[in-house]
Amino acid sequence: ETGVTQTPRHLVMGMTNKKSLKCEQHLGHNAMYWYKQSAKKPLELMFVYSLEERVENNSVPSRFSPECPNSSHLFLHLHTLQPEDSALYLCASSQIAGGGAQETQYFGPGTRLLVL
């Protein structure tokens, strides 16, 4: 219903694995986001893509690598993660227009990641 889908919904991986999270938005938006939600912490903005260019990277470790091939798709490539990376990873999208403060972000259901 939200117009933002994420796959997989659940993922268990070992520290040496490589996996990717996928996000797709069906809202015609021009910006996409990755957030990390850990227990008892505020949502952390990880990456922002606007018009398929990365405009924000909040000191995220290099073991997280985003990719935005077009305005509808966003990936988060994972490799050699740590147990403390276990969290809910949320994707969001919005329509950025002229620098106004009114654009609303719409979230996907998230991928629950467990790193063993």
Add this chain to the structure above:
Amino acid sequence: GDSVTQMEGPVTLSEEAFLTINCTYTATGYPSLFWYVQYPGEGLQLLLKATKADDKGSNKGFEATYRKETTSFHLEKGSVQVSDSAVYFCALKSQGSNYKLTFGKGTLLTVNP
């Protein structure tokens, strides 16, 4: 910098009780304000928003009024239902920012029959 403070949870109410979840913020200028709700096992859904002072956002019986003088955006509902059990997040987006949302830590609401 911008910040959002919302009341610590958890909040436990009986069905049909009145709900208030407090939210105050710090930001320069006139931010846009949002309430998001997260149901168990799901992502965040926009519940309501207000973009200028004295605006009232409303949805599904929930309301919040943008109070510039008290820098607040408290969430209220007159009669809660069991289905309202969720985590509620207050958030702001600064004037002039294209995309950065600042979230509060969330308030867990449990409504008992």
